[in-house]
Amino acid sequence: MAQVEIKNEGKTIEVPDGSCLVELEGKCGIVFACKAGACGSCKVKVLEGMENLESPNEQEKSGLATFGSDPKERLLCETKIKSGKIVIEY
Numbered sequence: 001m002a003q004v005e006i007k008n009e010g011k012t013i014e015v016p017d018g019s020c021l022v023e024l025e026g027k028c029g030i031v032f033a034c035k036a037g038a039c040g041s042c043k044v045k046v047l048e049g050m051e052n053l054e055s056p057n058e059q060e061k062s063g064l065a066t067f068g069s070d071p072k073e074r075l076l077c078e079t080k081i082k083s084g085k086i087v088i089e090y
């Protein structure tokens with residue numbers, strides 16, 4: 001299992017290795033609206049562990065070009081975690 005620490009909530013959530021982080025829906029305060037990389041509601045900053053995430057897919061790249069200005073930002077509805085731990089805040 002991989003771990004996602006949500007720093008501003010003070011909680012850590014486990015998700016299966018290789019899963020999309022839309023898995024966090026309902027388990028934390030991050031809002032997932034479109035789930036298609038188009039609205040920016042699930043944008044977070046990755047504080048640690050970026051190397052444990054898959055590279056952005058085309059939908060996420062397009063969304064980040066619109067909503068993200070910081071290279072540490074990701075759209076969780078399109079982001080897959082490989083394994084290990086990441087630390088995020090939103």
Ligand code: FES
Binds near residue numbers: 034036038063
């Ligand atoms: S839920 Fe809309 S961009 Fe992720």
